[in-house]
Amino acid sequence: MRFSEIFGVGLEQPQLDFVDIDPDHDLPLFIDPFAISLKGDAWSEVCHQHISHFFQTALDHIRAGRDQHARQMLNGLSEPNETCLGLSRGAPAGRGVGGRQAFDLYESLAASQAAQNGLLEELAECDLFIPGIGSDKISDITTNIIRRPLIEYTQQQCALHGIALNGDFPSGRYWDMGAGAWRQEYVRLPVVVQKRLILVPKYTVRRRMALDSQEFYSHHILNFIKEEEFERRSPLVRVLASGERRPPTKKTLKEHFPFSKDFVARFSQANPDVLDSYKRFYAEIEGTQGPLRHQDFDSEFDEAVFARTLAAELLNIAPGNADAGRYHTFIMGALEFIFWPNLIYPTKEHEVHEGRKRIDIVYTNAAQSGFFWRAHTAHNIASRMIMVECKNYSKDPANPEIDQLSGRFSVNRGQLGMMLYRTVDDYERLCARCRDTAQDARGFMIALGDAQVVEFLNLIAEGQRVAIDARLQAIFNRLIG
Numbered sequence: 001m002r003f004s005e006i007f008g009v010g011l012e013q014p015q016l017d018f019v020d021i022d023p024d025h026d027l028p029l030f031i032d033p034f035a036i037s038l039k040g041d042a043w044s045e046v047c048h049q050h051i052s053h054f055f056q057t058a059l060d061h062i063r064a065g066r067d068q069h070a071r072q073m074l075n076g077l078s079e080p081n082e083t084c085l086g087l088s089r090g091a092p093a094g095r096g097v098g099g100r101q102a103f104d105l106y107e108s109l110a111a112s113q114a115a116q117n118g119l120l121e122e123l124a125e126c127d128l129f130i131p132g133i134g135s136d137k138i139s140d141i142t143t144n145i146i147r148r149p150l151i152e153y154t155q156q157q158c159a160l161h162g163i164a165l166n167g168d169f170p171s172g173r174y175w176d177m178g179a180g181a182w183r184q185e186y187v188r189l190p191v192v193v194q195k196r197l198i199l200v201p202k203y204t205v206r207r208r209m210a211l212d213s214q215e216f217y218s219h220h221i222l223n224f225i226k227e228e229e230f231e232r233r234s235p236l237v238r239v240l241a242s243g244e245r246r247p248p249t250k251k252t253l254k255e256h257f258p259f260s261k262d263f264v265a266r267f268s269q270a271n272p273d274v275l276d277s278y279k280r281f282y283a284e285i286e287g288t289q290g291p292l293r294h295q296d297f298d299s300e301f302d303e304a305v306f307a308r309t310l311a312a313e314l315l316n317i318a319p320g321n322a323d324a325g326r327y328h329t330f331i332m333g334a335l336e337f338i339f340w341p342n343l344i345y346p347t348k349e350h351e352v353h354e355g356r357k358r359i360d361i362v363y364t365n366a367a368q369s370g371f372f373w374r375a376h377t378a379h380n381i382a383s384r385m386i387m388v389e390c391k392n393y394s395k396d397p398a399n400p401e402i403d404q405l406s407g408r409f410s411v412n413r414g415q416l417g418m419m420l421y422r423t424v425d426d427y428e429r430l431c432a433r434c435r436d437t438a439q440d441a442r443g444f445m446i447a448l449g450d451a452q453v454v455e456f457l458n459l460i461a462e463g464q465r466v467a468i469d470a471r472l473q474a475i476f477n478r479l480i481g
């Protein structure tokens with residue numbers, strides 16, 4: 001059973017911000033420090049700072065010959081079981097990090113020219129340059145370093161979904177930047193059959209690390225060498241009977257330039273532009289080595305069927321106080337499904353003004369393209385956080401509801417939000433009220449009724465997810481006149 005089933009969350013993986021783990025079996029997913037470094041939200045930035053601080057401190061000790069300090073740091077690593085991610089625990093030796101393998105990690109880093117000459121800068125690059133270090137070890141190392149932020153995330157998600165926490169349990173070691181040392185404390189966590197669990201945001205995981213030595217070698221390094229050899233007319237260039245020259249085959253190149261991480265490091269040192277281009281490419285790709293899509297978590301997932309099911313479920317929720325909680329939970333999951341990975345890290349009934357006011361749902365704006373990105377970059381709207389109010393009313397939303405949401409806006413929190421409602425008799429009047437609020441500089445509200453939510457879900461079912469962006473932009477354009 002998955003975490004959501006055990007705790008009765010009532011939502012499925014596409015509606016959840018975290019990876020819906022099975023406490024009895026590890027999912028073959030890895031926490032990718034490169035993925036974390038790409039995100040600009042506050043949580044990811046804190047994690048990236050921790051990862052960079054730990055790794056640079058370890059490299060500084062190694063380069064300065066402070067072997068004891070470096071060994072002590074790396075010896076603090078352990079094989080994490082709480083996240084239920086990665087290769088199955090109890091698998092053959094050589095997987096995970098801990099004990100003897102922490103010593104081997106030190107030996108590999110100390111012997112690496114990439115570590116010594118400054119080529120190696122990020123933990124994620126270990127897969128490229130350091131022998132014996134792959135996705136599983138990098139993921140385990142990352143988990144150790146950011147265990148404290150992961151625990152805080154877990155506690156927040158459990159509060160969001162009404163899951164009781166047990167405790168107090170040893171947190172496990174995490175990296176304390178201020179002290180420059182490992183720390184441990186007692187914390188409250190969800191527990192299943194005496195096993196404490198830590199949840200992981202799904203935008204931090206990959207099926208394969210974005211930076212992969214074999215991928216870099218086969219599709220970037222060899223392509224570069226092929227063009228280089230052809231241009232300089234090397235003996236590896238093929239000459240046909242007609243006299244036509246052809247570039248060397250990859251088989252020939254692999255024989256003359258066999259793969260090793262040391263070779264990858266030497267090549268990268270000599271051709272830094274190729275490495276930079278490779279990293280830029282995988283910073284934008286989606287799927288296995290990029291932000292996972294809904295279907296990447298489950299190969300049998302049918303997005304069209306799921307979208308139609310949600311549309312039908314919405315129409316079965318009755319307006320009114322009796323179903324207000326059900327509607328609230330539905331909208332939170334529906335927005336996660338519709339706007340992933342642009343809107344992440346939802347918090348429910350978020351308190352502002354020292355608890356005197358509450359916002360139904362707050363999302364972190366993690367968009368790097370599309371409407372939520374343009375709102376900030378093109379329209380200069382403060383939108384680090386997207387506020388959402390849910391109105392399960394049978395009557396039209398009026399000025400009090402609009403004023404309620406606009407009162408939540410601020411420069412620090414954001415001035416862009418969504419008001420979710422059921423039906424409206426006079427849509428033009430509702431748009432006019434939202435436009436008045438925008439023109440009075442009190443914030444920008446995207447009003448979405450059942451009609452719009454169902455339209456978005458139908459677009460997804462029809463394979464037209466990209467069209468949602470244009471629909472949002474059209475609603476926004478009415479606000480700015």
